[in-house]
Amino acid sequence: MEITLNHVLFLSTALFFVGVYGFLTRRNVITMLMSVELLLNSVNINFIAFNKYLYADKLDGVFFTLFLIAIAAAEAAVAIAIIINIYRNYNSIDVDDVDSLKW
Amino acid sequence: MVSMTGDFKIILIPLLPLLSFLLLGIFGRKYLRGSSGLIGTLSLLSSTLLSFSVACNYFFVSGKVNGVFQQLVVLKQTWLEFSPGVTIDMGFLVDPISVMMIVIVTFISLMVHIYSLGYMKGEERFATYYAFLSLFTFSMLGLVLSSNIFQIYIFWELVGVSSYLLIGFYFDRQSAVAAAKKAFIVTRFADLGFLIGILVLSFGAETLDFKTLIDRLTTSTPQLQSMITTSFLGVSSLTWGLLLVFAGGAGKSAMFPLHIWLPDAMEGPTPVSALIHAATMVVAGVYLVARLFPVFAISVPGALHVVGYVGALSALFAAVIACTQTDIKRVLAYSTMSQIGYMMFALGVSGYGGEHGLGYMASMFHLFTHAMFKALLFLGAGAVIHYVHSNEMVDMGGLRSKMPVTHLTFLIACLAISGIPPFAGFFSKEEILTAAFENNKLIYGVALFTSGLTAFYMFRLYFSIFWKKDFHSDHHGEGPWTMKLPLLLLGVLAVIAGFAPFSHYVTSDGKGLETAVNVSFSVAPVLFAITGILIAMQLYKSENAVPDKIAGAFGSFYTWTLHKFYIDELYLFVTKKLIFNLVGRPSAWIDRNIVDGGVNLSADLTEDTSSLIRSWQSGNLQQYAVWFFAAIIGVVVIFMLIWK
Numbered sequence: 001m002e003i004t005l006n007h008v009l010f011l012s013t014a015l016f017f018v019g020v021y022g023f024l025t026r027r028n029v030i031t032m033l034m035s036v037e038l039l040l041n042s043v044n045i046n047f048i049a050f051n052k053y054l055y056a057d058k059l060d061g062v063f064f065t066l067f068l069i070a071i072a073a074a075e076a077a078v079a080i081a082i083i084i085n086i087y088r089n090y091n092s093i094d095v096d097d098v099d100s101l102k103w
Numbered sequence: 104m105v106s107m108t109g110d111f112k113i114i115l116i117p118l119l120p121l122l123s124f125l126l127l128g129i130f131g132r133k134y135l136r137g138s139s140g141l142i143g144t145l146s147l148l149s150s151t152l153l154s155f156s157v158a159c160n161y162f163f164v165s166g167k168v169n170g171v172f173q174q175l176v177v178l179k180q181t182w183l184e185f186s187p188g189v190t191i192d193m194g195f196l197v198d199p200i201s202v203m204m205i206v207i208v209t210f211i212s213l214m215v216h217i218y219s220l221g222y223m224k225g226e227e228r229f230a231t232y233y234a235f236l237s238l239f240t241f242s243m244l245g246l247v248l249s250s251n252i253f254q255i256y257i258f259w260e261l262v263g264v265s266s267y268l269l270i271g272f273y274f275d276r277q278s279a280v281a282a283a284k285k286a287f288i289v290t291r292f293a294d295l296g297f298l299i300g301i302l303v304l305s306f307g308a309e310t311l312d313f314k315t316l317i318d319r320l321t322t323s324t325p326q327l328q329s330m331i332t333t334s335f336l337g338v339s340s341l342t343w344g345l346l347l348v349f350a351g352g353a354g355k356s357a358m359f360p361l362h363i364w365l366p367d368a369m370e371g372p373t374p375v376s377a378l379i380h381a382a383t384m385v386v387a388g389v390y391l392v393a394r395l396f397p398v399f400a401i402s403v404p405g406a407l408h409v410v411g412y413v414g415a416l417s418a419l420f421a422a423v424i425a426c427t428q429t430d431i432k433r434v435l436a437y438s439t440m441s442q443i444g445y446m447m448f449a450l451g452v453s454g455y456g457g458e459h460g461l462g463y464m465a466s467m468f469h470l471f472t473h474a475m476f477k478a479l480l481f482l483g484a485g486a487v488i489h490y491v492h493s494n495e496m497v498d499m500g501g502l503r504s505k506m507p508v509t510h511l512t513f514l515i516a517c518l519a520i521s522g523i524p525p526f527a528g529f530f531s532k533e534e535i536l537t538a539a540f541e542n543n544k545l546i547y548g549v550a551l552f553t554s555g556l557t558a559f560y561m562f563r564l565y566f567s568i569f570w571k572k573d574f575h576s577d578h579h580g581e582g583p584w585t586m587k588l589p590l591l592l593l594g595v596l597a598v599i600a601g602f603a604p605f606s607h608y609v610t611s612d613g614k615g616l617e618t619a620v621n622v623s624f625s626v627a628p629v630l631f632a633i634t635g636i637l638i639a640m641q642l643y644k645s646e647n648a649v650p651d652k653i654a655g656a657f658g659s660f661y662t663w664t665l666h667k668f669y670i671d672e673l674y675l676f677v678t679k680k681l682i683f684n685l686v687g688r689p690s691a692w693i694d695r696n697i698v699d700g701g702v703n704l705s706a707d708l709t710e711d712t713s714s715l716i717r718s719w720q721s722g723n724l725q726q727y728a729v730w731f732f733a734a735i736i737g738v739v740v741i742f743m744l745i746w747k
Contacts, residue, residue: 020732024725032725095724102722 008049015042029093033079040072110177112153113195117244119146124237131230139230143237144216151209161202162608172613174198176250191311194250199609200393204247207474211382212240214589218482219374221585239265243383251311252301263290266384270371282367289364293354300347321401345406356388357440359417363671369432373485380439381478386470389446400455411451415546418444422556427664430494431484434564442473449535452542460611465534468605472527475600476519479593483513486582500571506581510569512594517565519597521558521632530601536628554628558635566643
């Protein structure tokens with residue numbers, strides 16, 4: 001069976017919603033960060049797939065993906081720094097405990 | 104022309120009181136307690152000497168060019184420039200009336216300063232008192248020397264403020280506070296008219312400078328034409344402007360119906376009353392009308408008639424009230440109002456230039472002599488009050504042997520104000536009556552009757568204080584020499600001031616005027632005055648029941664007069680009942696319910712909305728994320744539906 005664009009898009013959509021689900025349901029901040037990485041990766045897959053199937057003679061999608069990986073790395077660094085600070089202040093990395101920003 | 108040193112002197116005249124005000128106001132209470140009176144008096148003494156020298160120089164040496172006294176502006180400085188044509192120039196105006204006024208103001212103020220050394224001795228706020236006196240003198244000197252109508256307004260308000268401070272000097276007394284506020288508010292109310300008048304006149308004449316303004320509004324210029332043709336409610340804008348300016352003057356000069364502050368202003372220390380009544384403040388209104396006199400007389404005689412009738416009415420009205428008052432200072436206050444009325448109607452019946460300008464000259468002459476004898480009366484009354492510790496006539500009587508100096512000088516002043524020859528008041532009143540007789544018989548009649556009344560109430564006062572009954576007291580003496588010296592000096596002046604050849608120097612057009620006392624004309628007023636004196640003597644020289652009977656015979660008229668014709672009550676009725684209820688309360692209601700209501704409504708709406716939606720801010724990150732994704736999906740759905 002040949003793998004078409006639709007298969008790949010199905011995979012990336014599934015990955016995206018797995019990420020959304022994880023982001024909304026897990027209480028552990030690190031797990032939520034991992035879910036965000038899933039979201040980013042699903043977008044990466046989309047870029048690669050569209051590039052490969054629709055515009056095979058161009059490389060724009062590939063470059064965007066490379067950028068995204070770099071950004072994801074930077075984002076992970078910032079996020080982990082924030083998480084360490086959260087832990088220092090609340091002695092917990094459970095997102096339910098971090099709810100002091102409210103009315 | 105005035106030389107450089109002359110300019111310098113003129114600056115110093117108002118500047119010295121200002122300096123002493125600053126010095127005493129800032130350092131007086133702490134460091135200069137003992138010497139503050141001396142500092143104030145010495146600075147004013149220098150001012151007085153300077154103004155005498157300026158006056159001598161102006162009147163006898165340099166003022167006259169080709170037989171006409173010149174109007175000079177010295178030290179002219181452009182203060183504000185709106186456009187090349189419209190500027191406000193500050194300067195010192197030197198002309199016969201301003202020079203005459205600086206002499207009167209500094210001299211009377213000096214007398215008051217010396218007198219206060221004794222009168223206010225031991226006062227807790229002695230230094231403050233002298234600071235305020237200096238400020239008052241400075242303001243008045245600045246007012247008379249102002250070269251433009253805007254500058255005069257500044258000093259006009261300064262006079263108002265300093266009178267407020269002095270009338271309310273005993274601020275621990277409720278009545279003094281009320282009187283100070285009353286004086287300030289009433290004159291301020293009149294000043295509103297003055298301000299509008301200034302705006303109208305200066306807008307029409309396109310200048311604020313007195314000299315230019317008078318030139319433009321008395322010769323046929325485009326400005327005069329446009330002011331005459333522009334009209335509001337059927338009255339030309341020129342007339343409006345002058346009448347409004349006169350309203351301001353009437354407020355300061357306590358003309359009917361804006362006189363109500365004057366009797367209450369007696370709450371201030373007595374020397375202050377002397378200053379307010381004789382030389383400063385109340386004559387400011389007369390001075391203002393005199394300053395703009397050419398415009399009144401040449402361009403709008405109608406406005407001048409208003410001045411005349413208001414003056415005559417005030418003169419009569421105040422004289423009638425003065426006959427019934429029992430507080431000696433109040434009697435004097437009403438007599439001031441009456442005499443200022445004389446000055447006003449003298450201006451009102453006058454014309455411009457030459458023989459027609461007799462009223463103008465008479466008014467200024469009366470201002471001059473009145474300053475002497477009215478200051479004397481008040482200072483004498485102060486000495487009496489100092490001795491008796493009461494303002495009421497019933498507590499006095501038989502003081503002539505206890506206070507010989509006061510008695511003599513007070514008698515001189517009473518004779519002077521009654522117009523008995525050869526005392527000062529006779530000459531000036533004579534000129535006023537002559538001017539009135541020639542121009543307006545009605546006003547002449549009123550003035551003649553009033554002069555009889557004046558003599559009556561002044562001698563009622565005199566006999567009640569110094570005769571009537573024996574005064575039993577082993578009291579301290581008459582007062583220190585600082586109190587007697589001004590009395591004696593003023594007493595001498597009240598005798599001789601009338602002989603000054605005033606008409607040669609101060610006239611409406613600057614040219615000298617020959618006046619002579621016409622004996623046959625003088626008979627009537629002098630007879631009236633003597634009749635008044637004789638009646639007063641009959642009634643008040645010894646204690647008897649006749650005055651009460653006469654008062655009873657007048658019935659309700661007497662009661663009305665005793666209550667000053669209920670003018671105060673009328674004002675209270677208008678302000679408290681009518682204005683408060685019809686304007687004040689509705690405006691307060693609108694402010695509270697509609698203006699505030701609108702603001703409160705928007706605040707309430709915001710608050711309600713926020714409390715409704717504030718639970719959305721849970722602080723829970725994942726809840727926010729749900730909203731975020733939901734919104735994204737919503738946007739996506741919308742875009743998909745629109746951009747199919």
